[in-house]
Structure formats: C-alpha cells, structure tokens
Amino acid sequence: MLPSRGRGLELRGPLAVAIDPAQVAAWCARQGWPVLPLQPGDKFPRPGCVRCRRGADQYVPHAASECACITQGRWCHSFYAATLDPQRIARWWSERPVPGVGVATGAARLLVIDVDCHTTTGPADPALVLPAFDAAPEDAANVRSGLDTWDLLARVSGAPVPATEVETLTVATPSGGRHLWFRVPRGTRWASSAGGNHAGRSLGWQLDVRAEDAYIVAPGTRTAAGLYEAVGPCRRPTMLPGWLAGALERTGHLLRPPGSKGSPRQRTAPVPNLARQIAFPGAASAWARSVTATALSSVADCVQVAEGSGWSSRLNRAAFTLGGLVASGLVSSDGEAQRALLEAAVHARPQREHEAQRIIQSGLIAGQRRPLNPTKDR
Ligand SMILES: [Zn+2]
Ligand SMILES: [Zn+2]
Incomplete structure (x- = not known):
C-alpha cells in the first residue's frame, strides 16, 4: 500500500540532506506538526530560559502549565512549548547558532517508531525480544537489532512483510537506526515508551514509541552525530496500519480517557520493563x-x-x-x-x-x- 506522495515529492531532495532548520521548521508546521527548538548540533531540546532556572543551571521545579514563558513565546519546557505559529517559528529559527528542529509527536497526531540498532549481538535473553507476543524462540534468538525485532513484530502480527520505508516516511538516524513515522486515527491517543523519560511500556526490544508527551527529531536536521535523513520514496507519514495499532494496544500504548469502558488499568499489561x-x-x-x-x-x-x-x-x-x-x-x-x-x-x-x-x-x-x-x- 503506497500512500499518496502528493506535495511531499518536492521535499524529497531537501529532506534527504541537511537544510536550513528554519525551512525544516516551516515545512513541519505546514504539515500541522508543532515544532520545538533543539540545542544547536544536538538532539535534545533547548534548556529552559534563566527565568525557569535559579542562577546559571539550577532548575526551579515548576509545571509547564504554570510557566509564563510559553505564553510569552519562549521555548522553555521542551515539547510543551511546541508551536505552529509562523511568527514564533520565524523568530526562534532566526537565532544564531540556529537550533535544530523537533516535532511534538502527540500534539502533531503522530506516532513514531524509533528503531534502534545499538548492538549486533541481540538481547541477553531471546524472551525479551517481543515479551507480549508469541514469537518462535528460534526466530527471537536470531534477532540482532531493532530492525530484526521490527520485522519479527510485523510477522507475528500477520502484517504484510516487510513493513519498510516504501510504506511511510522513514528517517535514517546518525546511529544507524530508523524512525518510522505514522499518523494516528482521530480520537485516539497513544502513550510513548521510549527509554529514559518514557520507560514503562515495551513494544519490543530496541523498538521505542514516540507519541504523547514526546518529540522526535525532524528529517533534514543535522546534529554533531550526523544527519537525520529521509530515505525511501515516502515523504508523508501514512495512517497507522491496523496490525501495528493492534500490537500497540496489546502492549499498553493505547490511552483511554479515565473512567472509559475498558480503562487502561484493566486492559493493559502490567508495566513490564x-x-x-x-x-x-x-x-x-x-x-x-x-x-x-x-x-x-x-x-x-x-x-x-x-x-x-x-x-x-x-x-x-x-x-x-x-x-x-x-x-x-x-x-x-x-x-x-x-x-x-x-x-x-x-x-x-x-x-x-x-x-x-x-x-x-x-x-x-x-x-x-x-x-x-x-x-x-x-
Ligand atoms: Zn523559561
Ligand atoms: Zn518555566
């Protein structure tokens, strides 16, 4: 299933090489994806302003919702400050050195699977590859990287294999991983499970989910580690395929409003990892x-x-x-x-x-x- 490439084709060149972050930010905003500035040369959000800190670096704990900075147009508080406002975007990305571009995935109604390739040896225990699924032990034992886990997840979910960059916007990361971008169906919210800030749910070994309360580095962004480069023919995320939605729901990533029928507490697996x-x-x-x-x-x-x-x-x-x-x-x-x-x-x-x-x-x-x-x- 090939999604319509539409206006995305014109960006095939630009997003496959590092380009002016101001253009990347403006392009993302035109897709309806709120953007946040990253530290120049880095993949992390810019730290809060001096008003959110005491002295040089001591952060004063406070909630983003109580911070005046965001309403006043500053970028404090990471994805909470992400914006579609063209003036704010023009101002943020005219600063020097130029910040990189992050996309607030939840606010953009996006879900990105962050496929890591950090080892070539596989996990210590094959049972950790896809803990929530019935993968054959010999298949799990052959997994060497997140890309293998991704293929196996597609297989055990009955997906047409391979689920690759011909199907959706795919970004190669400087560390050799892949970001697979998907749009999420209206009316659904999906939890993140990336390491660090979002541990608690696991889709599979070396597969992180970026959705609510998360951000992702935009394609075309260059950090000191290298380029986030769009690969393959697609420049637009396709709708979350049913098999993947099912796998995400099974692993506790579907957020339901509190008190709704089948609330997450009953439906999701206990926090596994x-x-x-x-x-x-x-x-x-x-x-x-x-x-x-x-x-x-x-x-x-x-x-x-x-x-x-x-x-x-x-x-x-x-x-x-x-x-x-x-x-x-x-x-x-x-x-x-x-x-x-x-x-x-x-x-x-x-x-x-x-x-x-x-x-x-x-x-x-x-x-x-x-x-x-x-x-x-x-
Ligand atoms: Zn601030
Ligand atoms: Zn603040």
Whole structure:
C-alpha cells in the first residue's frame, strides 16, 4: 500500500540532506506538526530560559502549565512549548547558532517508531525480544537489532512483510537506526515508551514509541552525530496500519480517557520493563521483583491521571519500598533502583524531573532504615 506522495515529492531532495532548520521548521508546521527548538548540533531540546532556572543551571521545579514563558513565546519546557505559529517559528529559527528542529509527536497526531540498532549481538535473553507476543524462540534468538525485532513484530502480527520505508516516511538516524513515522486515527491517543523519560511500556526490544508527551527529531536536521535523513520514496507519514495499532494496544500504548469502558488499568499489561533493569539476587527474587513492579507501576500509572492526584506520595512510597529491598539485599544496586524510580516518575510527570530526584533520594534513604523481609512483609 503506497500512500499518496502528493506535495511531499518536492521535499524529497531537501529532506534527504541537511537544510536550513528554519525551512525544516516551516515545512513541519505546514504539515500541522508543532515544532520545538533543539540545542544547536544536538538532539535534545533547548534548556529552559534563566527565568525557569535559579542562577546559571539550577532548575526551579515548576509545571509547564504554570510557566509564563510559553505564553510569552519562549521555548522553555521542551515539547510543551511546541508551536505552529509562523511568527514564533520565524523568530526562534532566526537565532544564531540556529537550533535544530523537533516535532511534538502527540500534539502533531503522530506516532513514531524509533528503531534502534545499538548492538549486533541481540538481547541477553531471546524472551525479551517481543515479551507480549508469541514469537518462535528460534526466530527471537536470531534477532540482532531493532530492525530484526521490527520485522519479527510485523510477522507475528500477520502484517504484510516487510513493513519498510516504501510504506511511510522513514528517517535514517546518525546511529544507524530508523524512525518510522505514522499518523494516528482521530480520537485516539497513544502513550510513548521510549527509554529514559518514557520507560514503562515495551513494544519490543530496541523498538521505542514516540507519541504523547514526546518529540522526535525532524528529517533534514543535522546534529554533531550526523544527519537525520529521509530515505525511501515516502515523504508523508501514512495512517497507522491496523496490525501495528493492534500490537500497540496489546502492549499498553493505547490511552483511554479515565473512567472509559475498558480503562487502561484493566486492559493493559502490567508495566513490564521498569523492573527488568534491576537485578534481584537471592531466594526471594520473585517476590522482590513483583513488589518492585507494583511500586514502579503505581508511579508510572500517574500518566493516566491529572496533576495533584498523588504522584509525589506514590513516588515517595515506591522509593521507600525499594530502599527497603536494597537494605535487605533483595535489590542488588541502589543505583538501579534509583534509575528505575526516576524513569517511572518522569514517565508520568516529565516536567518534574528535579523534584522527582529529590523525592527518590529521601525515600530511598528512609526506606533503607527499614529492610523489607519477604516472610514478614509478604
Ligand atoms: Zn523559561
Ligand atoms: Zn518555566
């Protein structure tokens, strides 16, 4: 199924090479995709202005919704500041050095599959390739990169193989990965699952999802690492294919309004991969893993509910619990616990990372004074 190339063809040249970021930003905005400035030469958003910081670099924790900067036309708070406003775009991208271009995926009604190719050896455990699907063990054992996972996902989902750049806008990344861009059906919202800020859901090994509360580097952007280059014939994202929508729903990426029929809490799998990065030595490892997964999910699940609904107290409780597991030796590393907690926390509240770090620190320290005991605390 080849989507109409339409006006996209004229951009085949420009988007396949690095071009003036101002043109890239304007082109994205014409597609209806809100844009945000990235740090010049980098793939990360520009940091907030001095009003959002105290002194040179100390961020003052505050919600994007409470920040005057965005309404005043500044780019603070990453994708929260993304805009379609031509004047704002012209102003942001006339600054020197010129910022790169990011697209706020959720606001743009886009979903991008970020296919990583970080290793050539495959995952340590083939069962981690597509945990939510019935892939043959021998197929999973042959997976060496995210591209292999993608092909296998298409196969187990009954998709016409291969699902590649002839079907949708595809961007080759400087690290050798691929960004596969899709439009999402009206009336649906999809959760992100990329590493870092969005761990908590997993489509498959080395497959990250960028949708709500996320951004993606625009094609034609050059960073110090290299070019984000559109490849293949398509210059427009096609509609999310049914097989992929099904796979995303199965892995908990379909967001439903709270209280709706089949709310995410009942329908989605428990948050699978937050606890996975933690080692659980000892005889009570299954118990410790389940306690940890529950604690982390309680924090990450705040993504479904409004501000002021207990994110900080859940995070504090989860940190206290993991501190107790560290103290009794059931979680081997303080650092692993801290990382998983931070991922769960910023998954739900990406704008409150600094506050999260403080809560995690104090919760872990408090919890370590009370070692958890699998026979008494079960
Ligand atoms: Zn600011
Ligand atoms: Zn601010």
